[in-house]
Amino acid sequence: MGWWTRLSGNLRGMAWVFLSGLCVIAMHVIIRYLARDIHAIEQVFFRNLLGIPILLPFLLRGGVTMLRTARAPLYLRRAGGHAIAKLSFYYDLTITPLATANALAFIGPLFAALPAIPLLGEKFHAGRLAALVSGLAGTIVILRPGVSHVGWGAWLILLSSAVFGAVTVATKSLSRTESAVSIVGWLSVLLIPLTLVPALFVWTWPTWEQFAWLVLLGTVGTGAQVAMTEGLRVGDTAAIMPVDFLKLIWAALVGWVLFAEIPDIWVGIGGLIVFAAATTVAFGGRRVPRGGRA
Numbered sequence: 001m002g003w004w005t006r007l008s009g010n011l012r013g014m015a016w017v018f019l020s021g022l023c024v025i026a027m028h029v030i031i032r033y034l035a036r037d038i039h040a041i042e043q044v045f046f047r048n049l050l051g052i053p054i055l056l057p058f059l060l061r062g063g064v065t066m067l068r069t070a071r072a073p074l075y076l077r078r079a080g081g082h083a084i085a086k087l088s089f090y091y092d093l094t095i096t097p098l099a100t101a102n103a104l105a106f107i108g109p110l111f112a113a114l115p116a117i118p119l120l121g122e123k124f125h126a127g128r129l130a131a132l133v134s135g136l137a138g139t140i141v142i143l144r145p146g147v148s149h150v151g152w153g154a155w156l157i158l159l160s161s162a163v164f165g166a167v168t169v170a171t172k173s174l175s176r177t178e179s180a181v182s183i184v185g186w187l188s189v190l191l192i193p194l195t196l197v198p199a200l201f202v203w204t205w206p207t208w209e210q211f212a213w214l215v216l217l218g219t220v221g222t223g224a225q226v227a228m229t230e231g232l233r234v235g236d237t238a239a240i241m242p243v244d245f246l247k248l249i250w251a252a253l254v255g256w257v258l259f260a261e262i263p264d265i266w267v268g269i270g271g272l273i274v275f276a277a278a279t280t281v282a283f284g285g286r287r288v289p290r291g292g293r294a
Contacts, residue, residue, distance in 0.1 A: 013235020016227045017243045023224035025250040028101075029258060030217045031093050038210060039202035040090040041195075043217065044083075046206075048191040050218030051225075055185050071174060078170040079190035085160040085167065086191075087198060092160070096153040098255035099263045102247045103142045104157040106135065106274065111165020131277040135245055138273030141266055142248075168237065175233040184225045245274040 004012065031043055093101055143154070174183050206214060231240050248271050255261035 010235040010239045013231040013233075013240035014243045016231030016234070017240050018246065020224045020227035020231065021244055021247040021250065023220045023227065025098075025102075025247060025254055026220045027217060027224060028093055028098055028251070029254055030213055030220070031090055032098070032259065034210060034213055034217070035094040038204055038206055038214075039199075040094050041087055041202050042199040042204065043214065044086050044090050045192070045195040045199040046214040047086075047217050047221045048188050048195055050215050051188050051222035052185075052192075052218075054219055054222040055181060055188065071177065074170055074174060075186045075190065078167055078174070079187055079194060081163045081167045081170075082187060083191055083194040085163040087195065088156040088163075089160040092153045092156045096157070097261040097263075098259065099248060099252040099261065100143065100154070101157055102251040103139050103270070104154055105161050105164070106139050106245050106248065107158065108161040108164040108168065108244075111162050111168075131242065135242055135274050135277035138245075138270040138277060140270075141273060142270035144266055168232070168241070171229060172232045172237050175229060180226055180229040180233060183229050184222065187225070188222065242274075242277060245277070248274060 007015075027047075031040060034043055089101075089105070171183060252263045252268075252271065256263065
């Protein structure tokens with residue numbers, strides 16, 4: 001695919017993040033569907049356990065040497081943060097409308113993009129900062145704190161968003177020396193024991209049909225992680241993460257069609273603000289050399 005390799009790193013990163021977002025929304029639907037019989041915390045465990053087989057073809061192709069690393073402490077810290085964020089977010093998906101949950105989760109990229117400047121040395125400028133702030137403002141328009149009720153579940157998403165932001169910076173740091181398969185593989189392996197312990201307190205043995213859904217949950221979940229990790233590897237965090245805001249549109253549509261969650265007009269207005277901010281960051285931040293071509 002020569003056309004793919006001719007694209008800039010940021011454009012390829014945007015495409016990977018877009019694919020990751022579609023997988024994430026599919027995962028949210030499965031979580032909500034299964035929550036009637038299987039607790040969300042138990043789903044977190046199965047999602048990580050059943051995601052391991054998805055990585056096997058990549059490991060067989062590249063060899064187990066892909067899992068060798070000299071950065072074990074960072075892997076461990078990243079896995080611990082990921083466990084906290086996932087347990088909080090999965091549970092919140094069962095008590096909060098999908099559009100609201102994803103709107104709050106959009107704060108995560110801000111936690112990722114801003115620390116990436118001093119910690120990772122990524123470039124930043126006033127226009128990109130303004131677009132990120134606009135994205136946050138769009139999220140606030142959707143939620144309208146102080147006007148509409150924001151349940152305690154929203155605070156869980158804010159917690160998970162903040163932790164995911166830190167995890168994203170760690171992922172970007174690891175992607176400079178580690179392969180995407182290694183990053184996702186080690187995370188999945190470490191999360192199995194970290195999420196098994198809390199899952200035992202709410203354990204319910206799944207039926208065969210539920211197990212099939214759990215397998216699909218692990219598949220799309222791992223696919224989302226691989227796509228996001230690859231996007232972070234090839235593009236700047238501040239440039240590609242705003243594309244993740246597009247999940248709001250998919251979440252609103254899916255919530256309306258499948259769960260009769262009708263978003264009000266403020267969700268649409270806020271979504272337009274967020275989409276405009278993502279477009280500005282992705283394309284407005286590209287600089288053309290003097291005398292060069294866009």
